[in-house]
Amino acid sequence: MSKRRVVVTGLGTINPLGNNVFDTWNNLINGISGIDYISSFETDELPVTFAGEVKNFDANDYMGKQHARKLDRSGHLSIYATEEALKDAGFNTEERLGADVGIVFGTGIGGIGATEEAVRTYDKRGPSRINPLAITQLMPNSSTGQVAIKFGIEGPSLTITTACAASANALGEAKNMIQNGIVDTVIAGGTESGTTAMTIGAFAQIKALSTNNENPKKACKPFDKDRDGFVMGEGSTVLVMESEESAINRGADIYGYVSGYGASTDAHHITAPAEGGRGAVDAMKKALLDAELTPSDIDYINAHGTSTPANDKNETAAIKTVFGEKAYDINISSTKSMTGHLLGGGGAFESLVSLLSLKNNIIPPTINLNNPDEECDLNYTPNAAIEKELYAAMSNSFGFGGHNGVLVFKKS
Amino acid sequence: METNEVFEKVKGLFVEDLGIDESKVTMEAKLEEDLEIDSLGIVEVVMAFEDEFEIEIDDEELSDVSTVGQAVSLLHSKI
Numbered sequence: 001m002s003k004r005r006v007v008v009t010g011l012g013t014i015n016p017l018g019n020n021v022f023d024t025w026n027n028l029i030n031g032i033s034g035i036d037y038i039s040s041f042e043t044d045e046l047p048v049t050f051a052g053e054v055k056n057f058d059a060n061d062y063m064g065k066q067h068a069r070k071l072d073r074s075g076h077l078s079i080y081a082t083e084e085a086l087k088d089a090g091f092n093t094e095e096r097l098g099a100d101v102g103i104v105f106g107t108g109i110g111g112i113g114a115t116e117e118a119v120r121t122y123d124k125r126g127p128s129r130i131n132p133l134a135i136t137q138l139m140p141n142s143s144t145g146q147v148a149i150k151f152g153i154e155g156p157s158l159t160i161t162t163a164c165a166a167s168a169n170a171l172g173e174a175k176n177m178i179q180n181g182i183v184d185t186v187i188a189g190g191t192e193s194g195t196t197a198m199t200i201g202a203f204a205q206i207k208a209l210s211t212n213n214e215n216p217k218k219a220c221k222p223f224d225k226d227r228d229g230f231v232m233g234e235g236s237t238v239l240v241m242e243s244e245e246s247a248i249n250r251g252a253d254i255y256g257y258v259s260g261y262g263a264s265t266d267a268h269h270i271t272a273p274a275e276g277g278r279g280a281v282d283a284m285k286k287a288l289l290d291a292e293l294t295p296s297d298i299d300y301i302n303a304h305g306t307s308t309p310a311n312d313k314n315e316t317a318a319i320k321t322v323f324g325e326k327a328y329d330i331n332i333s334s335t336k337s338m339t340g341h342l343l344g345g346g347g348a349f350e351s352l353v354s355l356l357s358l359k360n361n362i363i364p365p366t367i368n369l370n371n372p373d374e375e376c377d378l379n380y381t382p383n384a385a386i387e388k389e390l391y392a393a394m395s396n397s398f399g400f401g402g403h404n405g406v407l408v409f410k411k412s
Numbered sequence: 413m414e415t416n417e418v419f420e421k422v423k424g425l426f427v428e429d430l431g432i433d434e435s436k437v438t439m440e441a442k443l444e445e446d447l448e449i450d451s452l453g454i455v456e457v458v459m460a461f462e463d464e465f466e467i468e469i470d471d472e473e474l475s476d477v478s479t480v481g482q483a484v485s486l487l488h489s490k491i
Contacts, residue, residue, distance in 0.1 A: 132459070
């Protein structure tokens with residue numbers, strides 16, 4: 001029996017580049033950076049003062065204060081992006097979606113802001129003054145549960161926490177759920193809103209972050225010789241994934257096909273990639289096999305491309321291992337150069353980018369790439385978008401812990 | 413403190429802190445059905461009352477409280 005094909009019929013996103021798909025895409029293809037000085041808390045004592053924050057979003061205006069105050073910001077962004085995606089897919093968001101719809105969300109650190117707040121209260125005022133909503137805001141599955149409640153999603157639910165591979169793994173597991181006939185539709189995505197003074201400080205302690213405080217918009221420079229670390233980002237991206245027959249029966253417009261998923265684990269080091277990107281190679285190969293494609297079929301790779309010295313070098317090596325000579329012909333780009341690192345929300349966002357690239361035949365650039373690195377010598381689509389007829393794209397996501405999630409998308 | 417003063421303070425907490433629509437906060441309003449304060453919300457309300465009126469409220473004291481008016485009476489008796 002041939003496998004059920006899985007399509008995407010709805011996209012929703014809120015991220016440093018925009019609070020809808022249209023603005024996000026326009027900024028991506030024009031090479032606009034969404035990174036700026038942090039506005040949501042004081043950064044005087046921090047070694048890094050900038051990030052990719054969501055802008056012009058007031059949760060009280062969006063959902064009313066009584067509802068908004070019960071959720072962590074991750075929950076606000078998740079509900080917002082899901083509503084956008086459901087509307088885009090043609091669902092009535094006033095009706096419960098029911099038991100034929102599942103949800104799989106990814107996040108790296110969940111409601112870390114709520115955790116910090118509760119600890120501060122405990123230290124200052126003792127246990128009897130801890131916010132009774134703290135647990136429900138800080139648990140990593142909070143967004144999954146809140147989205148399910150809001151839209152009446154009664155099918156299977158999962159929350160995946162594989163750090164920066166989380167929402168790539170979420171989409172992959174959603175694909176498997178649909179392909180295996182468990183449900184026809186899955187709301188799949190990922191959210192991260194973990195930019196706090198503590199997380200900035202902690203990531204800076206392990207030298208993971210760029211410290212280019214003089215010029216935030218030029219700080220994230222994936223594959224550039226002068227790259228000096230990633231930039232924290234926040235956002236939520238949600239895709240409505242369903243079986244092809246379900247989409248056709250509903251008369252829904254199809255963005256593209258989620259055709260391949262490969263996952264692996266480095267089992268090497270908690271932060272550093274395995275030499276040569278060994279685990280990444282394995283995940284890319286599995287994703288191609290699952291998609292029934294060969295390396296020569298891939299036209300675009302949305303790279304993990306974090307702008308850390310180790311990732312970009314090893315990802316490049318991994319792409320060369322998988323694609324051989326063909327690696328030099330493929331357009332690669334890291335849209336993290338514009339969004340910053342959306343961490344657990346990155347895989348879903350970059351899947352959205354891959355699908356829009358296929359649909360529009362445009363590849364967004366890697367911005368801030370001016371000084372070539374001899375160890376990063378592929379075509380990273382530097383600084384300007386290009387138009388090109390596209391058929392298949394790959395999106396790479398790799399996380400602390402050694403988790404690798406790779407997705408392959410096809411236009412038809 | 414007069415009952416109506418207690419009510420105004422309670423109303424202020426509900427509106428300012430919990431984001432509840434002012435027009436819904438009447439003495440007759442049911443906390444759960446009318447004001448949509450669930451079991452987690454009740455814990456918040458009690459904390460807010462304790463801070464505002466500098467009192468302590470035991471769980472048993474809440475067993476007969478289901479409306480704003482009953483909450484006001486309880487608070488009035490403890491101040």
